[in-house]
Amino acid sequence: MTGARAVTVLTHQRPEQTAAVLEVLREEARRQGVVLRFDPEETRKHGLVPGPGIAVGAELSRDVELCVVLGGDGTILRALRQYAGTAVPVFAVNFGEVGFLATVEPDEVATGFAAALASDFEVLTLPALGLDLPSGRHTAVNDVSLHRKVGERVASLSYGVGGEEVGFVRCDGLVVATPAGSTGYNLANGGPVLAWGVEGYVVSFIAPHSLTARA
Structure with missing residues (x-):
């Protein structure tokens, strides 16, 4: 796979829990020249403003290379439904109780984001x-x-x-x-x-x- 250039970000409803990890993601995205896309709900939730490498108020689009999720299984399933039938993989950081669907835990995000934004991963296809x-x-x-x-x-x-x-x-x-x-x-x-x-x-x-x- 080629390097990701545009990435959708979806998070759960407790922004105070994901703030630190979201900043790690933004730093890695800037380092790799990736644009992070936040829809109107995510923009409002996190109080985001336009800046380098960040697109705020952007409608959810399937024209991206990757979807990064910060949340639990419910948020991850929402992302999977959004991108079902596409070639867009979902990379998820566990902020839920079970975490069965997550890719990495919060303490693994530094290396996880570096690999994810560089598309250095194996895609697992799920049945529907x-x-x-x-x-x-x-x-x-x-x-x-x-x-x-x-x-x-x-x-x-x-x-x-x-x-x-x-x-x-x-x-x-x-x-x-x-x-x-x-x-x-x-x-x-x-x-x-x-x-x-x-x-x-x-x-x-x-x-x-x-x-x-x-x-």
Whole structure:
């Protein structure tokens, strides 16, 4: 990969926690001649003003070489959704509780940013989910959940893989998650966590009415 020239920056909602790391990123960007792009929300959140190597109030664009995230898994998933289907990689610094989706921890940012802005990294491609509905086809980066109708009793569902029926279950719904989304609703639902790089999905049932149906 060639060196990154324009980079989007996304952060979580606690700017006081990311201020020091953001300054490290700005210093490294200036050193490498990279322009950091901040959308209107990020500009307001951090009180940014125009300056060398920084574009403030810029609309989110896919015409960048990299997206740097300072936040937890929720913020990282927002970035992954924004750049799903593009060649823009997401480099994330963990400021959350779990950090399953993060690239580095805050104490690793000096070397991490130097490598990231120079595009000195391996890109890991994540699987996504496609959902066909009457309204059209939708793409999910993390998970899809199906629930019984409000006011209805338990749902009866059959499920399969590759067109072959696997089983039948009575439950209140189900969650289908990618590795990136397996730490969210799926984990809270009792499902297992899938490691990055696993080419597969996890299905967990919501309140299954069965002694054998498990994630």
